[in-house]
Amino acid sequence: MADPRLIKKRVSSVKNIGKITKALEMVSASKVQKAQNAAINAKPYARVIYELVSSLAKDKIVEIPLMRIPEEPRTDLYIIVSTNRGLAGSLNTNLFNFLAAYLVQRKTFKHYFVTIGKKGRSFAVSNGELTADFSDQKDIAGLVSAVVKLITDGFVSGSYDAVYIVYSEFINALRQEPKVKHILPISKLELEEEIKKEHFGILGEPVEKLASENTRANYSFEPDPVTVLVSLLPFYIEIQIAESIYESEASEHSARMVAMKNATDNASELFDSLSLEYNKARQALITTEISDITTAQTTIKD
Secondary structure, X not given: OOOHHHHHHHHHHXXXXXXXXXXXXXXXXXXXXXXXXXXXXXXXXXXXXXXHHHHHOOOOOOOOXXXXXXXXXXXXXXXXXXXXXXXXOOHHHHHHHHHHHHHHXXXXXXXEEEEEOHHHHHHHHHHOEEEEEOOOOOOHHHHHXXXXXXXXXXXXXXXXXXEEEEEEEEEEOOEEEEEEEEEEOOOHHHHHHHHHOOOEOOOOOXXXXXXXXXXXXXXXXXXXXXXXXXXHHHHHHHHHHHHHXXXXXXXXXXXHHHHHHHHHHHHHHHHHHHHHHHHHHHHHHHHHHHHHHHHHHHHHHO
C-alpha cells in the first residue's frame, strides 16, 4: 500500500510546479504581443529599404564589395539566433536540427558561427568554429551594429565567402518555423523575393501588404547609384539582422507561452490523479486501522 505521506508530498510539489508554470505562461503571454509589435513595426522600413536597394542593384554593378560573388566559395558563416533560456518547448531543438540538415549539404565548406543566444554556443562549437558570441548583449542596436561590422569586414576581406542568418520565423502564436536566410553576397533576385514575401499577424492572418508593384516610388540618386548603394548596403544588412532578431524574440515568447500552458495543464491533471490516489490510500489506511481495532476488541471479549 502506498504511503499517504509520500503521496501528499508529491501532490504539494506538483501544485507548486503548476503555480510556477502558470506564472511563466502569463509572463510570456504579456511579452509576446510586445515582441510581435516590434517585429511588425520594423517591416515598413525593411520593405522600403528592400525596394530601394533592389532598384539600385543593377546587374551591371559588379564593383561593389558586398555584392561580390566568390569564384570558388569554400567558407561560410552562420549567425545563429537562439534563446538565452530554456523552457521554450522544441524551439531550439527544431532550429538546430534544421541547421544540421542544411550543413550536411555543404560538407565541403569550412563553417564559422556567430551566436546570439546562449543555447547556440554548443552547436556552433561542435559543428565548426565559433567566431563571436553576442548572447550577453542587451542593446539590440549595438548588437546589430557589431554583428554587421564583423560580417561585412570578414566578407570583404575574403574570410567568409557567404553569410547566413539562422532564426525561428514567427508565423503565428502557435507556429514558428526554422529558417536559414542568405545575407551575403547580396543578390537582386533575393531582394525581389523578399519584397514579394507575405507576412502573417499574431493570429495567422495575412497582414495587408505595405506596398505594391504599382505604388513603388521612383527614386533619383545623387551623386550616382553605385556610391549611394555602397552607403546603403550596410543599413540593408542591419535591417535584415534586426528583423530576424525580432522574429526570434516573438517566436521564443510564443513557444514558451504554449510550452508553459501545456506544462500547467499536465500539472493540473497529475495533481488530480495524485489527489485521488492520496484519498484512496488514506481511506485504505483508515479502513485498516478500524479493522485492527475491531479485531482487537473481539479478541479481548473472547
